Amino acid sequence: MRFKNLIQLLPFIFLFISCKKEEFKVESNNQRTVFMYLPWSTNLTSYFYNNISDMEEAIQEKGLHNERIIVFLSTSSSEAEMFEITLNNGSCKRNVLKEYVNPPFTTEAGLTDILRDMKTFAPAESYSMIIGCHGMGWLPVVQSRSKAKEDFVYHWDYENIPMTRFFGGLTAEYQTDISTLAKSLSNNGLLMEYILFDDCYMSSLEVAYELRHVTNYMIACPTEVMVFGMPYATMGKYLLSENPDYKAICESFYQFYSNYQYPYGTLAVTDCSHLDELAELMKQIHSNYSFDNAQAVHIQRMDGYSPVIFYDFDDYVQTLCNTSTEIYNDFKTLLEKVIPYKTHTKKFYTASRGPITIEHYSGITTSEPSTNSKMVDYPQTSWYIDTHKSLIKN
Incomplete structure (x- = not known):
């Protein structure tokens, strides 16, 4: 389960930014920037690398024309890097743009700076954002554990079972509130074409409503999502298109998870203009x-x-x-x-109860x-x- 406490939250990590920038070239004909945001999520790093590789597979199939792909990846609990995926002679390359030490991505100021970096490196006519981590819907970080009336077991706390995802890390210092994400995007004057949450429980009315002024569409799972996350190798070409094919995104998700080792998955597209x-x-x-x-x-x-x-x-x-x-x-x-598009398998998976x-x-x-x-x-x-x-x- 990725995106943990997106609980009106977006769980992310880190505490102070230090950086090193490489020379970069601003593309004047860039129409679209897709930003993959992968903050520290404790136990998902290896899956993030797989997600990036799968997205590169989609890039190699589709090609890059008037779009750029920027990735923010936490490589440890205290380090992160921002890099661009480029395509040269049919092969993808990762060009590091900036390195971070203890980036404060759980704060409005810190996340605002990270988004500003993305916008500076790859200015575009339109933007989209993919957020990968653990998630817990609208629940705020501050009360994720402290205000519970009894010991509360989250879906990521279970052991020796198939893993799922959520927004941020497993503890509060690595989790970000949804309202913080909304404010940080607004601070940069960003209106995303879509925000895709590759995390658990993010297809929530409460989450979508909080983000309605900073994104046109939200793509997310109303239940837990298996730790593999989104099938970017097949879904990626629809996410990267100048006009994202939301119906095909849902169909690609269903085709993958209906034949997956754990055949459980739910996904939906929210049109925020009607909220x-x-x-x-x-x-x-x-x-x-x-x-x-x-x-x-x-x-x-x-x-x-x-x-x-x-x-x-x-x-x-x-x-x-x-x-x-x-x-x-x-x-x-x-x-x-x-909800113009949605899909689901016959059952969804939960860490505590199994398939439902x-x-x-x-x-x-x-x-x-x-x-x-x-x-x-x-x-x-x-x-x-x-x-x-x-x-x-x-």
Whole structure:
């Protein structure tokens, strides 16, 4: 599981930047820069190298024309490097642009600087970002362990089982809040074409809503993702295209994981341009319907936690206001715009419970009905605030 506590977080590492820059050439005809961001994630480094190699395989197949590929890779808990993948005579080369010592990527200032470096080395008309690590949805770093009412076992804490991913490292000093990512992108004036989270539990309404002003699309998994991560060798050409083929990205993901050693995978594409409209509709729904906690057991769980933290969003709304109501029909129509593409295998994998059958799938989760102790900070999320404030009367 990668991306850990993206928990409104983006888990990343490091504490002070020192660097060494090599000479670099600014390409005036660069239309697009794809930024692979791979911060320290404790036990995922070898898989990151595989991900990079697979992306290079896709580059060799597709070729590079008016795009550049920049990678930030933590090579240890205290060192990182930024390099560019170039293509020369059919072979990929990694050209180091900058080296870092204890980069503070968990802070707004530190992550802002890293993104500024990327933008300086490879200025472009448009940008996309791939984030690889451990993830834990919207949960904030500050309470990832300290505020739990009891000992809490994360999906990355289990041993001797197939591994999955999350946003950042396994401990708080290597984890980054989602709001920090959003602010750091905004500080650089960056609006990403897409942000792809190669981490667990990141296809969350709460996460997408926090990022809605800094990316057009979000590509992420609503459940845990196997430690292998995204199949970049086959998916890469669609991610690198001038006009990303989101349908093909989902199809490539499904084809890989339906035939994988562990045949479990979920993926969805969120169109962030519709999220403000969705929040307004959810505010109306919450103003007219009250949730019966006894109904939570009937909603599709998308994790292995007890109590559940991540529920299927559509199944929650369907349970809340009933499918026969006009407002649910409006919601369903809008949700199809919010999630234009999605895919899943018959089951998803959890470290704590093993495979779980998927009976209802919208491609995105919410933690709204959860009673888990981790919900202590949920009322502070932007999504909760904007979907629960009183309706304005004309």
